[in-house]
Amino acid sequence: MEPKLQGELLQLYDDKLKGVFQSLETKRRKLYGYYTAIALTALAGLLPFIFFHAIYPFLFLILVAGPLLILLIVRLRQKMLAYRRDYKQGVVGAVVKATDPSWRYDPEGCLSEEEYLDSGLFPDTHTYYKGDDLITGRIEKTDFRCSEVYAASRAQTGEKVSDYAVFKGLLFHADFNKYFSGKTYVWPVLPGGNGGSGLPVFGARDKDTRVVKLEDPEFNKRFIVSSTDEAEARYLLTPDMMRAILRIPRLYAGRPVYLSFVNNRVYCAIRYTTNLFEPDYYYPHRGYDDVLLLHYMIELNAALVHELKLNTRIWSKQ
Incomplete structure (x- = not known):
């Protein structure tokens, strides 16, 4: 890589992309909250049915845990898509422009x-x-x-x-x-x-x-x-x-x-x-x-x- 371009990329990182990466890392960590919530909801819905084999735990699974689980998965998917969009626009797009502004x-x-x-x-x-x-x-x-x-x-x-x-x-x-x-x-x-x-x-x-x-x-x-x-x-x-x-x-x-x-x-x-x-x-x-x-x-x-x-x-x- 040419020293001039390497210097421009380092300048781009220091001036702009370091802050973008910090913002992305905050959003990435929030995804773990959804992973945890999905795991706990699935566990809460399945354990009573496994241990008690009764109609009421089954109703809880169908009426409460199931819809909540679907909602959490949909929300996680939305958050992941937003995170991906921010990365591509904020990081990949900036590196393309740094490589050649006309591209x-x-x-x-x-x-x-x-x-x-x-x-x-x-x-x-x-x-x-x-x-x-x-x-x-x-x-x-x-x-x-x-x-x-x-x-x-x-x-x-x-x-x-x-x-x-x-x-x-x-x-x-x-x-x-x-x-x-x-x-x-x-x-x-x-x-x-x-x-x-x-x-x-x-x-x-x-x-x-x-x-x-x-x-x-x-x-x-x-x-x-x-x-x-x-x-x-x-x-x-x-x-x-x-x-x-x-x-x-x-x-x-x-x-x-x-x-x-x-x-x-x-x-x-x-x-x-x-x-x-x-x-x-x-x-x-x-x-x-x-x-x-x-x-x-x-x-x-x-x-x-x-x-x-x-x-x-x-x-x-x-």
Whole structure:
């Protein structure tokens, strides 16, 4: 991180966010009162019925404890939503503005399902799609859109029905600096293998693509490239571009990174197992450390644009 930006983030924390975190901590502690009240109400309703097995304790459970329990749960849910809203508006929004004042942040917005499918990175097998924390803007000549995305599919084994994540993490796409007409995909080589077919277990199944072997041995060891046009894939994945793509997982603790070049845009998906911009309801915030972590996640947009040199326009692409 640039010293100037680090100083600006520290100034932002000292001047504004320290007070916001203190206010949030007061609200977070009040949630424990609801947890306690819910537990005691449930206990008060169940114990007489368990020990006495009489009609009157049962009526108490139905007429008094039950409605009170529902009321407390509804109130807790409202308080948690308000706490989440205050965190996103007061903390995440402030860090986005500190990173780049021109960027727009929508806590409840996300990349559309159409954008997710346009990437071609994941199969159209999901039954559930949602997302949040949409960040949009421009970095010099390059427009971008990024949000957290969760797509899940439902599987049934006998009578057991379970959901599994097709993709959970950050999805980013931006205007690419070259014109192209085909589709090129860059898949990570996963520790457990890629299903034996040379393509990822979860990924586009475009029958018109073919695996492309490039000249960089390290890149071929870490990624699988498939494309509808081998010559175009080599045009897009120059030696500098391959080195940049190899650096991206290192920036994000070795997490699986997927890229596609589709419709004159580059898509990048980074898998995560946790929610990235959510407050912790059970543990205190870590203050400035949380601010740095948020900036690290938000800075993904600029990091990708700079690493992939998207502002270096080629010929007529302006």
